[in-house]
Amino acid sequence: MEDKINFFAKHEKWIVVKKMDIDENTEKIDIARLLISIRDTVNKKIFEYFDEEFDLQKIENIISDIVPDGKLSEEKIAEIFKKLKSPIVTKRLEGDKLKKEISKQILTEKVLQKIKLKTLDAETIDKYIRKKEMEKAFKS
Structure with missing residues (x-):
């Protein structure tokens, strides 16, 4: 299996797709950057899902x-x-x-x-x- 990162989220009108194929030339900082981008995307959305409970x-x-x-x-x-x-x-x-x-x-x-x-x-x-x-x- 190839090394890759695939992040897909869809809920109602919110859709996010972030992908990266990883090979021997991929630098770890580039992987970290994509993971941070995914975290930023998710963090911005999280609080919208708390509003009914909190x-x-x-x-x-x-x-x-x-x-x-x-x-x-x-x-x-x-x-x-x-x-x-x-x-x-x-x-x-x-x-x-x-x-x-x-x-x-x-x-x-x-x-x-x-x-x-x-x-x-x-x-x-x-x-x-x-x-x-x-x-x-x-x-x-």
Whole structure:
């Protein structure tokens, strides 16, 4: 069987297809880039599927309460994380213990997005790959 990545998703009007054939010339960074792209695509869609089970508006309200507007200093970010770990915030979430745990995880992901604490993203990996290719071309 050939090495490849095939990602296909279809639900109602949402359709995503991402593919890559992998051979001995495929660099691991290119595989990582595709996997990050798949993760980005899925991450953007995930919250739409939580809206019936979890009160996303309430989570957004909590985020507004703990993440101030404007530029965030290291001290402010530390304070945000302190509040995020606080039992007071957890008590504001609804449901049984397991539902609160999932709500807290949603809250954490959304807080990271709001404070613009970046995780791996395809765009940055693309820039790195292009830079690497340019450097390689100049050395040749």
